[in-house]
Amino acid sequence: MTLGRMSRPPVQTVAGALLLLAGLAFLVGCQGVSAGPSTRVVVVGQLTLSPASKAFGSVPLGTQQSQTVTLTNSGSSVSVSQVSVSGTGFQLSGITTPLTLNASQSTTFTVAFAPQTTGSASGTVTITSNASDPTLTIALSGTGTATAGQLSVSPTTLALGNVVVDTSGTASGSLTASGASVTVTAATTNDSVFSVGGLSLPVTIPAGQSVPFTVTFSPLTTGAASATLSFSSNAQPSTTTEALTGTGTPAPTHTVNLSWDASTSPNISGYNIYRAAYSGSCGSYSKINTVLNTSTLYTDSTVADGTSYCYAATAVNSSDEESGYSNIVSKVQIPAS
Structure with missing residues (x-):
């Protein structure tokens, strides 16, 4: 008996079937519902400062200039653990740590510059937190000037x-x-x-x-x-x-002519003439000669019509020492016209 030749199944067919099954399994896996834990997205808080720097300009010694800074949280809740300032003459106030800022919440604090010496000064405000940027800084600058009188x-x-x-x-x-x-x-x-x-x-x-x-x-x-x-x-x-x-x-229509006896004191250089308004009594005297009068005569041509005056003279020696008033002439009346 002659045996017939047996044919082997093509390897390609088996391999193709295996690939098909694998592909179906992949599709089933993709279309299925995962029973594993879901992924959580966490939004980290973000702090911003306004302004980002502070320039105080010229500040006299012995004085202080203050400015306000605003700290704002634009994310989830943030815990501020420390706020500090460095630099000679710079001071910080109005904020206490630890501090919690909720979403969209702001707070303000004050930075002051009180120069200790003349010249330029610089400093930094540093804010430490658990925000996305854990360290924020503000650059500070100012100039101390001599105290202004x-x-x-x-x-x-x-x-x-x-x-x-x-x-x-x-x-x-x-x-x-x-x-x-x-x-x-x-x-x-x-x-x-x-x-x-x-x-x-x-x-x-x-x-x-x-x-x-x-x-x-x-x-x-x-x-x-x-x-x-x-x-x-x-x-x-x-x-x-x-x-x-x-x-x-207007120029007066009247004048007052004055004369007096010469002083008998030694080394007399000249005389000053004083005038006061009279209204029941002599008022406050003012000198009316612009330069020392070297004679014993003087004409007052600056009188006002309708006014009464008192007059006195003093003697001045070569050492520029001045005597007291002479005898006073009171109630010298100037006609009204």
Whole structure:
């Protein structure tokens, strides 16, 4: 008997079947529902600072300048464990740790600069937390400057009264420095009929001391006049002002002629003449001669019509020593017209 030849199953067919089964198994696995644990997404808190840096500018020694900083959380709850400041002269206040900031919550705190020395200074505020950026910083800067003094003027309004047109009248004031020495560099008025004198500029006034000055009023027309006297200095503020007032009056139609006996004291250089308004009694005397009068005669041509006056004279020797008033002439009446 002849045996027939047996054929072997093709290997390709078996392999193809195995691949198909594997593919079905893969599809079934993909379409099935997983019974394993689900994945949780955690949103980490995020802190921001506003502003991101602080510049204090120039701050005088002995003073302090403060600014506010805002800390905001834009994520989940954040725990702030520490807030600190470094740098000479910088200070921190208004915040206590540990501190919890919930989502969208903000808090503010204060950073101050009180310079200890002149010159530039820098520092840093550092915030430590469990936020996405665990360390936040703010750059700080400032400049310490020499303590600025203050300059005051007295009186605040200087009244020069009635002055005859085309003549001049003067009044005195004073400047006082406080806190620190002040250097005055300029003194100007905004009306040329008022001028300032008696100061040699620039002049440095030590703290607690004063210097005098004079203002001259030289009206060109009749009527009231006013102006502002401005002093420029290195004080704080840098400009100090004084109000000036005066009235130009018509030339008088009357004069008062004065004469007196010469002083018998030795070394007499001349005489000063004083005048006061009279209203029931003699008022406060003011010197009316602008230079020392070397004779025993004087004509007062600055009297106002309808006014009464008192007059006195003093003697001045070569050592610039001045005597007391002479006999006083009272109630010298000037006619009204």
